[in-house]
Every structure is written in structure tokens, then in C-alpha cells.
Amino acid sequence: MAAQHDAPLETLFLPFASGVLSWPAGPVLFLRARDGAPLREHAQPGQLVCEQSFRPFADALEASGWTVRDEQQLAADPTRYALVLVLPPRQREEAKALFARALALAAPGGIVVACQHNNEGARSGEGDLQQLAGLGGKLTKNHCRSYWTAPLNGQHDAALAQRWATLDAPRPILGGRFQSRPGIFAWDRIDPASALLVEQLPADLAGRGADLGAGFGYLSVEVLSRCPGVTALDLFEAEGRALALARENLAALGKPALLGFHWQDVTAGIEGQYDFIVTNPPFHTPSRADRPDIGQRFIAVAAQALRPGGRMWLVANRHLPYEQILNASFGQVRVAAERDGFKLIEATRMKDTGRAREPARVKDSPRSRNWDRA
Numbered sequence: 320m321a322a323q324h325d326a327p328l329e330t331l332f333l334p335f336a337s338g339v340l341s342w343p344a345g346p347v348l349f350l351r352a353r354d355g356a357p358l359r360e361h362a363q364p365g366q367l368v369c370e371q372s373f374r375p376f377a378d379a380l381e382a383s384g385w386t387v388r389d390e391q392q393l394a395a396d397p398t399r400y401a402l403v404l405v406l407p408p409r410q411r412e413e414a415k416a417l418f419a420r421a422l423a424l425a426a427p428g429g430i431v432v433a434c435q436h437n438n439e440g441a442r443s444g445e446g447d448l449q450q451l452a453g454l455g456g457k458l459t460k461n462h463c464r465s466y467w468t469a470p471l472n473g474q475h476d477a478a479l480a481q482r483w484a485t486l487d488a489p490r491p492i493l494g495g496r497f498q499s500r501p502g503i504f505a506w507d508r509i510d511p512a513s514a515l516l517v518e519q520l521p522a523d524l525a526g527r528g529a530d531l532g533a534g535f536g537y538l539s540v541e542v543l544s545r546c547p548g549v550t551a552l553d554l555f556e557a558e559g560r561a562l563a564l565a566r567e568n569l570a571a572l573g574k575p576a577l578l579g580f581h582w583q584d585v586t587a588g589i590e591g592q593y594d595f596i597v598t599n600p601p602f603h604t605p606s607r608a609d610r611p612d613i614g615q616r617f618i619a620v621a622a623q624a625l626r627p628g629g630r631m632w633l634v635a636n637r638h639l640p641y642e643q644i645l646n647a648s649f650g651q652v653r654v655a656a657e658r659d660g661f662k663l664i665e666a667t668r669m670k671d672t673g674r675a676r677e678p679a680r681v682k683d684s685p686r687s688r689n690w691d692r693a
């Protein structure tokens with residue numbers, strides 16, 4: 320994902336590339352960091368610390384040699400940064416909380432520089448940072464807006480920063496059924512496609528299962544509640560903030576099944592042999608670019624990770640082109656239900672014919688992560 324042209328990333332660095340701002344000699348922090356050429360053009364080795372909770376982006380940063388830390392690690396580290404770069408998310412409460420954290424992590428005299436695409440909240444983002452700390456300047460290019468504070472010397476609105484810092488905090492939703500937080504997928508509701516899958520979920524799913532793209536754990540909670548024969552369930556999710564909530568939501572259920580939580584990019588392959596898989600796969604990147612190939616890859620990975628005879632229950636928007644990969648990867652495919660523009664597919668892996676199976680590609684994951692902890 321990082322290899323494609325990334326307009327907000329390029330425009331974030333524009334004030335430095337054009338000489339409007341000078342790149343500091345001190346430590347630099349990059350919140351919601353993404354990898355790309357501008358990082359190499361500006362940052363010295365060892366100068367930059369990145370935070371990124373979406374695994375594919377974090378993997379790309381680490382593959383390029385950048386240091387990636389999570390929120391807890393940054394909170395425990397007393398370093399304050401001469402420059403804090405931010406690619407704010409589209410969700411406004413989450414973005415405001417991130418601005419408050421950026422200010423708290425900036426050194427005296429440091430600055431915060433942010434950039435958003437015009438279609439992803441640039442105008443409100445600029446207004447929010449201005450309200451919090453005042454603006455030092457702005458530039459526009461590539462349909463994006465880069466904006467920054469003046470050197471910070473305690474002149475920001477501290478009471479507002481304190482209020483904004485908790486705007487994206489985890490909280491109970493739907494009458495206390497789940498813990499969730501702004502910014503993750505369908506954060507304060509049940510997604511209608513997932514609801515369709517749950518309505519049709521057969522109670523005889525049993526043995527070891529997996530939930531690919533588990534979000535805050537809605538499908539997994541329902542599987543464990545409705546299918547008493549399930550003995551183990553592995554949740555795979557690329558967004559660490561969502562996976563942490565899934566861990567809480569499943570623990571609260573108190574079911575005896577063996578649970579695994581994997582902060583992982585499913586498109587890179589998964590390890591395991593499953594009796595069943597449930598999934599409502601993503602079909603776009605976090606910046607909402609259409610990417611049906613991600614869902615297609617989820618299907619291929621699911622097929623490889625199922626035992627012969629194992630079943631996948633998948634729900635998707637009806638228009639998504641999944642049929643070819645479904646038919647190529649599974650022995651039997653049927654549409655189990657259709658409603659409101661969604662299709663629910665049951666796909667069964669062929670019984671073994673004796674032919675060698677292509678092994679699932681496994682991502683090496685030697686580092687210990689907060690989100691991976693059992």
C-alpha cells in the first residue's frame with residue numbers, strides 16, 4: 320500500500336521541501352506515520368520515531384528501517400520532540416484527540432505539522448488545530464492541505480487539550496454490549512452486512528475457527544454466543560486499536576474457548592488450519608480508496624487456511640467482484656442470503672484429493688507487540 324502515490328504524505332513534507340519551514344536537528348515524531356520517499360529525503364537515521372497502529376503501514380515503515388513505537392511506549396518515554404508530524408484520521412473526535420497528544424509530545428519551542436486530503440477533513444482539521452494552538456501557516460497542493468502551529472511555548476489552550484485528549488477513549492456502546500472507540504470500523508453500531516451474517520450463522524459451526532478482519536470483535540462474540548461447539552477462535556485484525564477492544568469484548572463474554580488475538584495483515588497470509596472462518600472483509604484502504612483486491616486476497620487466504628471440508632462464511636457488498644476467486648479457491652460456493660445490497664456466501668473447501676496444497680504464506684512476526692500479547 321505504501322508504494323502508491325501518497326498525496327497527503329508528500330504534502331505534509333512540502334513546507335520543508337519548499338523551505339517555508341526548516342527541518343530540525345532534534346528528534347522528530349510522526350503520528351499515524353506512513354512510509355515513503357519524503358521520509359528518506361528529510362529525516363536522518365535515528366532521528367525519526369513513528370507511531371502507526373495499522374499493521375500494513377507499520378510493516379512498511381519497519382521494512383524501510385524506521386523505528387515504530389506504539390502509544391503506550393511513547394507515553395512511557397520522556398522524550399519530547401522538536402517536530403511532531405501528523406497524518407490525522409478522517410474521524411473528527413479521533414483527529415482532535417491526536418492533536419491534543421501531538422501537542423503534549425512536542426518539546427518547548429517545537430511545532431506540530433499536519434496534512435489531510437481535502438476530501439478527508441482538511442478544512443475541519445485545520446480549524447481544529449487553529450482552535451487548539453493557533454496556526455503558524457499553511458500550504459495547499461495535490462488537493463491536500465498542510466497546516467502547522469507556531470513554535471509552541473505553552474500558548475495553547477491547555478483546558479481544551481485536556482478535554483480533547485479523551486475524545487476517542489474506549490467506552491461502552493449499544494447499551495454496554497461492547498467496548499468501542501471512535502475511528503475504528505463502524506465504531507458505534509453493528510454493521511448491517513455483519514448483522515446479516517450473524518442472522519444466518521449456523522449454530523453447528525464447531526471446532527477451531529478464525530475471524531478475518533475482526534474489528535472490535537462483533538462477529539467473534541456472536542460466534543461464541545451462538546455456536547456451543549466452538550472450542551477455539553483466532554481473531555486477525557490489522558488495526559491494533561480495534562484488536563485491543565476485541566480482546567476486552569471477548570474476555571467479558573467469559574466463554575471457555577481458546578482465544579488468539581493476532582495484530583496481522585491478513586493479505587500477507589495466516590498460519591493455522593481452521594474448521595471454519597467468518598469474515599466481513601475490507602474492500603478499501605484506511606483512506607477509503609477502493610481496493611477489491613484486498614477482499615479477494617482475504618478469500619484466497621481463507622481457502623488456504625481451512626481444512627478440507629472446512630467452511631467460510633463471508634459477507635460483502637453485492638457489487639464486489641469476488642465470484643471468480645471464490646470459485647477458483649473453493650469446492651462449493653453458494654449464496655446463502657441477499658439483502659439491502661449485501662450478499663452472504665457460504666464456501667466449502669474441497670475435500671483433499673491428494674494433490675499437494677500451496678502452503679499459506681506466513682508473515683514472520685518476531686517482534687512482540689502490545690496488541691499481540693496473549
Ligand SMILES: C[S@@+](CC[C@H](N)C(=O)[O-])C[C@H]1O[C@@H](n2cnc3c(N)ncnc32)[C@H](O)[C@@H]1O
Nearest residue numbers: 504513532533534537556557558584585599601
Ligand atoms: C468490514 S470491517 C469488519 C469488522 C468486524 N468483523 C465486523 O463485522 O464488524 C473489516 C475489518 O478489517 C480490518 N482490516 C483492514 N485491512 C486489513 C488487513 N489487511 N488485514 C487484517 N485486517 C484488516 C479493518 O480494520 C476492519 O476492522
